[in-house]
Amino acid sequence: MPLLPPRRRASSHRLYRFMDTYLEFAGNHTMLVFALLVSFFLLIITELRRKASGIVAVEAAAAVALINSDAAVIDLRSAEAFARGHIVGARHIPYDEFDARKEQIGKLAKKTIVAVCETGANSTKAANSLRGAGFESVYGLKGGMTAWSQAGLPVVTGKKTKSKK
Numbered sequence: 001m002p003l004l005p006p007r008r009r010a011s012s013h014r015l016y017r018f019m020d021t022y023l024e025f026a027g028n029h030t031m032l033v034f035a036l037l038v039s040f041f042l043l044i045i046t047e048l049r050r051k052a053s054g055i056v057a058v059e060a061a062a063a064v065a066l067i068n069s070d071a072a073v074i075d076l077r078s079a080e081a082f083a084r085g086h087i088v089g090a091r092h093i094p095y096d097e098f099d100a101r102k103e104q105i106g107k108l109a110k111k112t113i114v115a116v117c118e119t120g121a122n123s124t125k126a127a128n129s130l131r132g133a134g135f136e137s138v139y140g141l142k143g144g145m146t147a148w149s150q151a152g153l154p155v156v157t158g159k160k161t162k163s164k165k
Contacts, residue, residue, distance in 0.1 A: 057124060057142035060151040063114050066139065071112035074105065076122050077145065085155035087116060087148065095122045102133065112137040120144040 026033045058066065067073060073090040075082055082092045093101050095117060105113070113135065115123035123140035130138045141148065149155065 056127075057120060057140045058114070059142050060148050060153055063139070063141050063148075064153065066112055066114055069112065071114050071139075072108045073114050073116060074126070075145075076115060076117040076126055081118060081145070083157070085145070085149075085157045087145075088154060088156050090116065090156075095126065098126055098129070102129075105130065105135075109135055112139070114139050114141060116141045116148070117144045119146055 063071075067087070067089070073087045075086050075090040075092050076095040076098060077086075077092075078094060079092070082090075086092070093104065113127075113130065115126045115130070115138065117123040117126075117140075120140060120143050123144060127138040127140040143150075145155075
């Protein structure tokens with residue numbers, strides 16, 4: 001008398017055939033499997049380094065929550081881009097002048113800061129620089145103003161506030 005019903009035994013045989021298929025594939029395509037494993041470990045290492053560095057890029061929705069909690073917004077784009085539209089209450093400090101005007105940002109040391117640029121690259125560099133200078137709560141807007149606009153969040157142009165769709 002078998003201990004397992006026949007149906008269970010058949011499914012365990014299918015599992016073994018399934019595993020044998022994968023092992024056969026791995027044996028026949030060692031370079032592909034090796035490349036997959038290396039890519040996987042590089043991804044994990046990159047993410048762990050990013051987390052350990054303390055630089056946090058926030059999505060537009062999380063940035064809105066920070067701004068609503070009295071975070072200061074620093075816009076690092078050019079004067080023309082800032083004039084075309086910026087986040088409500090943003091302070092304009094062009095990235096080219098960022099290092100020279102750090103003392104102006106020093107007044108905000110106790111506040112949460114959200115750095116914004118066009119695509120998110122310069123805001124990450126600025127956040128890293130501010131963290132190195134002793135600022136504790138600094139975030140970069142992931143995707144920059146491009147992501148902000150794509151999310152349909154409001155921007156200020158001149159004296160009006162409008163929502164882009």
